Amino acid sequence: MERRTNFGAGWLPYLLIAPQLAITIVFFLWPAGVALWQSTSSQDAFGISTVFVGFANFRSLFADPLYLASFRTTLVFSALVTAIGLVVSLFLAAMADRITRGKLVYRTLLIWPYAVAPAIAAVLWGFLFNPSIGIITFALGKLGITWNHALNAGQAMTLVVIASVWKQVSYNFLFFYAGLQAIPRSLIEAAAIDGAGPVRRFFGIALPLLSPISFFLLVVNLVYAFFDTLPVIDAATGGGPGQATKTLVYKIFVEGFQGLDIGSSGAQSVVMMLVVVGLTVVQFRFVERKVKYS
C-alpha cells in the first residue's frame, strides 16, 4: 500500500490533488449535503421558510403506495435485466470459448453495442416495436399478438428489459469470456480424460471457477439496472403506461422536473444513495476476496 521512497511534503502534492478535490467537493459533496438537508426539512408552499422535520419525509415516503409500487417495479426490472443479461452472455461466452476458429471475429461482433448510448438502444428497439410501423410488431401481429407498449404494461416492461439487456450483454460477455479463457487447460483436459463431456465440464468445472466473476457481474449489473437504464426508460416508455416502468431513479427525475416536493425528492435521493453505498461496500469486500483467485 505504501511506497518506501517518496518526495516528502511541500506545496506540490496539494497543487496536484487540488483540481480533483475541488471538483469533488463542489459537484459531489456539496449537492449530496444539500440532498441530505432537504430530506430532513420541509418547505412551505411558497418556498420561503424551511423547517427541520427529522425523519418525517422518510416516514411519509414509505407510507406512499406509489413509492412502494415503484420499489416493486425496480426490483422486477433489475432482476429481469440482471438474470437475462447474465445467462445470455454466459451462454455466448461458453460457446465462444469452446470453438477454435473465429474467436476474435465473434468477440468483435458481440462487444460493439457497448459503444451505443442507452438512449439510442431504446430508440432502435422502440422503432422495431413501434405500434404502427414496427417490423417486429408486424411479425407479432401475424402470430396473433397485438403489440402496443404504450397501452400494455407487461409489453412496456418487456421492451425496456430487451433494450437494456441488448446493451449490457457485450460487457458481461467480455468478462465471462476472459474468465473462461483463464481457466487452466489441464483441468479441462483431465476431466475430459475422465470421460466428462463438454456440458458436464461446463457445470462441474467452469461454472464454479467463474463464481467470483459472476458475483462481481451481478453487482455491476444491479447498479446498471438501478441507475444507468434511466435513459432507456425515458426514451422508450417515459415510465408508462401509468406507473408500469417507473423505477425509483426515474421517479426522482420526473418528480424533480415537476418540482412538486423538495423534501420528498431529497428523501428519495438519500434512499438511492444508501442503495449505492450498500452495493459499493459489497463490491469492495468481494474485491478483497478475489485477490486469492488471481
Add this chain to the structure above:
Amino acid sequence: MIENRRGFDLFCHAMLIVGVVVVAFPVYVAFCAATMNEQEVFTVPLSLVPSTHLFHNIVSVWTQGSGNAAAPFGRMLANSLVMALVISVGKISVSIISAYAIVFFRFPLRMLSFWVIFATLMLPVEVRIFPTVQVVSTLHLVNSYAGLTLPLTASATATFLFRQFFLTLPEELVEAARIDGAGPLRFFLDVVLPLSKTNIAALFVITFIYGWNQYLWPILITSTQSMTTAVIGIKSMIASGDAATEWHKVMAATLLAMLPPLVVVLSMQRWFVRGLVDSEK
C-alpha cells in the same frame, strides 16, 4: 481442442451466429430505414432491403434536423464531440496527477483526500440530480461547455487505476531518479507519464464513450438547441404529439450518433478490452 465433436462445434458456431445476428438486427433495420424516403419508411411491413436515399437523409438531418424543434444535427454532433473529448482528457489529466500526489508524496491530509475522492463512487449523478443542478446554476454554468463537462471530470475509478499502476512501479526507479537529481516534476514527465501510455489509452476509450453517451446531465444543464448533444437531439426528434416522427431522418441521425464511439471502440479494441477488465479490479 480437447476432443473432436463436429456436431457440437457446429452447434456452437450456430448459436454464436444467432447471437451476432440478434445483436446486429436493430442496427441493420435502422440502416435500412435511413436509406428510405418518407413513403418507403411508412410502408408496412418495412422492407429489409436498403433503398437509395441515405445520403439525402444524412445531409438533410445534418443541416436542418428533424421533429418539433428542428436544429442542425451537425451542431449537436460537434457538441457531443467537444463534451466527450473534454471529459476524457479532463478525467485522465485530473486523475493521473492526483494519483501521483497520493502515491509518491507523504503529506498531511493525504488519506483524507483519498477518501473524499473515493466517496464520489457512491454518489452517481442519478442520486444527486437536482441539488447538483442547483449548484451549477448558482455558479452560472448552465448552457455552457464548462457546465456540461466540469462536473463530470472527477473520477474515482481512473484515480484508482493509476494508483494501482503506480504502486507496481519498482522502488529502484524512484531511487535512481533521485540519485540522478530528478525532482518530482521531472520524474513525472520523463518516467511516469511514458510508462502510463497503455493505461491512458485504455481509459481514453472508456471515458470517451462515457462522455459521448451522457444523457441525464445534458438534459438538465442545457435548455437551448445549440448547446444540446447528439443523443438528446435524437430523443427530441421523436415526436410525441401531433406531428409524425420522420423515422428515416431519425434513423440517419442515430447512425451518425453511433459512429464516433463505435470507431473509437473498434479501432482501439485491444486497449478497450484491457482497460475495461483492469478498471474493474
